[in-house]
Amino acid sequence: MAGTQRRGGGLTALAAYVGGALGPLGGGMVAPLLPDMATSLHTTRSGVAASLTVYLVVFAAVQLVSGTLGERWGRRNTVRAAYLAYAAATLFCAIVPSLGLLLAGRALQGAANAFTTPLLIAGLVELVPAERLSRAIGTFASWQAAGLSLAPLVGGLFGEVSWRLAFVVVAVLAALLAFLPPPGGAQRAAPPRLRSLLSRRLALLSVAAFASFAGSNGLPFLVALYAHDRLGAGPAQAGGLIVGFGLAGIVLGPIWGGVAGRIGARRAAALGALAVAPLVAAVGLVDTRIELVLLWTAAGATASLLTVALQRLTLDAVPSNRGGGVSVASALRFTGSAMAPLFWLPIYQRHHQAGFLAAGVVVLAVLPCVALLRDPAPPRRD
Template sequence: MADISFIAASITIYTIPFAFFQLFSGALSDIYGRKQIIIFGLFTFSLASLCCAYSATIGLFLAARALQGLGNAFIAPTIMATIGDFFSYRERGRVMGGYGASTTAGIALGPLVGGFLAIIDWRLVFLLLSLFSGVLGFIYLFYFKSPKGEGELKNVLGKIKDVFTKKSFLMLCAIGFLVFFGNIAAMTFLADALKFSVTEDRIGILLSTFGFLGIVTAPVAGYLTDFIGRKKTLLIGLSITFCAFLIFLPVNSYASFFIPIAIMGIGSTTAFTSLNTMIVECTPKSRGAASSIYNSFRFLGYGLSPVATLPVYLVSGLNGIVLLLICIALMNILISTRVRRSSQNKSLSV
């Protein structure tokens, strides 16, 4: 099961249903309630993980991976919307910061823990995922209470359409898309540029700096979001990211790349903590739909970045990528200046 083509196929099979169903899962939570959608996602993910562990053939394993992607598509956007439901304006940023720290920790530590377990038996990874998601599913089933949703299944597309009419929401989605787009481009081509002079494990250590700084920064960014405001925190995060890309230009050694990568982690986490908070506030009656579409935009930036920026890298190398990212960072700052909040309890406006 270690063949690279098989690994690539398993990632693709997972991401397709994850990306597709994520577009609708949040809107469904607006209609049927957060609890039902989260429980469905957790139990689906738990069952799929168990099937992955005991799959007898590659075909069954890939089918189980697709089911995993479907399950997760119903979890992530709904959790964001739930934070918007349960916490007040004054504390929402700090809670979103904690949520950001936990997800970043999962991304940063997941490969490390998974790699260790795979040394013993690769099935252990999926068995633990099944156990944890199943336990969480029962906790949500018996102890979690959430308001009932409103509407019918036929209203799903209407809710999605309503969210798309909000100019401020589209601006925030554009920023989320571009920040992800820039980060993935920077790390993808930095890793490629260093591969001839630095071993893969050292490249991994360098890139992990981004995630570990994000874990530390997220709670601080959450506090700033509540204390000085959403827009100011967003501008601070985007400005820090812009500075990180500027620092990339004169850097030409492995050790010195740690500085801009670390600053990128700080800036991006600060920006995303504020962005996530603003997203669940911009359309209070359709928080789930807004969270779903926003996450889909970010995922689109992740997927398109390497392909869209490859021609720049082939022609101009890493410096060409950095110059492009500087322009993108400036664009993000300009877009963010157009977003303003009318009051604590009202939606965003432009």
């Protein structure tokens, strides 16, 4: 059966990687479109900007149950339906005449995306050989980073014609991906239950996921603010100074997957946390733009290792409900990113160095979490 599922799986695996980029792409592409959207919908930029928050909040919240429901209904059929729902919600956003309807459409986008990302990661188990699984997870992470990093560019390019066109293009991509869902039928004998997620291992990995994003991946806003306040950078310049964080993740994701496969994901996660924490803390000490670029890009490289390693560990956290386990950890990951401004901005405003130092300390919370894990099996080697 496994061989049959993996035959021709190269194209399906590629579709899974593209699907990993779809959520961040659709979520973040509105950033450069805000002025045009506000004018078109006769509202304020702040009102339209709320569509970013709505998308992420719903996405994170629904992931608490989406993976388990998807495994119960059947991974393949669930992802196909979610892609079609995402396409419909995105087309709805393209034609809305008012802010209220836009926010409703963005909420539907976030909910649909919650049923794709965790199930795509879980589906990699059946799409690639076991010895290549860690590398595949790293590749998936790099596509996610690409979607996040390129979203403003893609939105801006299509926005030159019309902001509505940007939504139409993403909707078409989602509809095409529905033809290549991941393998996995409905599990009728013993359907996954939410109760299976109440495990010590998943709890530790969820805390680690929250800490990793709250202390590193959720900090671009703070680094951009530092570049403006301390280094005199304008908005466009600040964006250019911090882009290396995401680019490092795009390039190094597959490599880090191989590293996690060779040395073990627990050890890779610990090394990533030990490297990320001092790099983040040191951002508040830089005096030049080149120092900021080098330091923040290095932080992005090591944060990518941490993310890939934690995702690999999470995939085995609940073997009977892989999608459910991945979705819960992902929900905590994005919650950490969403909470970062609330945590660090007040500290930064009192003392800029203390804000980055506190964020770095939070990343170190990953260490006791992975130290307390018990390996279910020896690490696979890529």
